[in-house]
Amino acid sequence: MSIPPFIKILRRDALYLIFLGSNVGTMFSLATALLCVSALLPHAARGIPAKNHPTLVNLRIEGAKHTIFESTVVTMGHNLTTASGGTHHCDGTNFGANKFPGPTCTSALNDAAAAHGFQWDATFFTEFDDYFITSIDHTTETDTKSWGLLLNFNLTQVGGCQQEVNGTDHILWAFDAFNAKHFLKLDGPTEVKKGVPATFVVTDGKTEDFVEGASVHGKTSGANGAVVITFGTKGVEGLKATLDGSIRSNRVDVKVY
Numbered sequence: 001m002s003i004p005p006f007i008k009i010l011r012r013d014a015l016y017l018i019f020l021g022s023n024v025g026t027m028f029s030l031a032t033a034l035l036c037v038s039a040l041l042p043h044a045a046r047g048i049p050a051k052n053h054p055t056l057v058n059l060r061i062e063g064a065k066h067t068i069f070e071s072t073v074v075t076m077g078h079n080l081t082t083a084s085g086g087t088h089h090c091d092g093t094n095f096g097a098n099k100f101p102g103p104t105c106t107s108a109l110n111d112a113a114a115a116h117g118f119q120w121d122a123t124f125f126t127e128f129d130d131y132f133i134t135s136i137d138h139t140t141e142t143d144t145k146s147w148g149l150l151l152n153f154n155l156t157q158v159g160g161c162q163q164e165v166n167g168t169d170h171i172l173w174a175f176d177a178f179n180a181k182h183f184l185k186l187d188g189p190t191e192v193k194k195g196v197p198a199t200f201v202v203t204d205g206k207t208e209d210f211v212e213g214a215s216v217h218g219k220t221s222g223a224n225g226a227v228v229i230t231f232g233t234k235g236v237e238g239l240k241a242t243l244d245g246s247i248r249s250n251r252v253d254v255k256v257y
Contacts, residue, residue: 108171148173195231
């Protein structure tokens with residue numbers, strides 16, 4: 001919409017002063033001025049911040065035999081290129097999933113791989129406007145096992161380029177996710193005293209139920225999911241829970257003093 005010639009708009013940061021020209025000789029009330037500005041200015045100028053900016057997210061990638069990546073990564077929505085799928089956008093607007101672009105689960109995977117030197121590949125399905133992950137760090141799909149995507153311990157309902165994320169989310173790419181009995185989650189203290197027993201608890205991250213029989217630092221969780229560990233040396237120990245048929249847990253770093 002064009003601005004009538006008798007209105008002059010001066011912008012100083014977020015403050016707009018609207019004056020009438022000398023042929024009118026008066027001034028709008030503040031309320032009227034704000035309404036006028038809202039109607040005249042384009043959407044991008046109304047103080048609505050863009051979603052697609054570099055964002056620090058939590059990313060974990062669990063391969064068939066080991067944890068491929070578990071840390072934070074800075075990502076935003078952008079074009080991706082894979083050997084099998086070619087170059088396409090991956091910014092949350094894929095398949096019309098979101099109105100505005102933003103960081104996504106697959107952009108996080110791509111940026112972690114680029115920063116930490118592991119490879120990944122994916123085919124691209126035009127009908128879904130999204131990539132299908134086939135391989136990460138030499139862990140490749142088979143006829144019965146494939147890569148799955150979870151956000152905050154729940155399988156996503158859309159593809160990784162459609163699923164936007166923010167700094168509080170936990171992204172998990174897990175191999176053989178669709179056959180997993182549990183998505184293990186480990187909780188416990190991050191500082192313990194040498195020689196003093198410390199209790200850690202294993203649960204299913206999706207259901208929050210206790211998980212019995214999981215292994216943590218050579219100990220086995222009981223019916224209440226608890227594992228009691230006594231550290232004999234000072235230092236930092238990285239603990240993860242494992243259980244056959246389940247996706248291994250997040251890592252808990254424990255400082256032993």
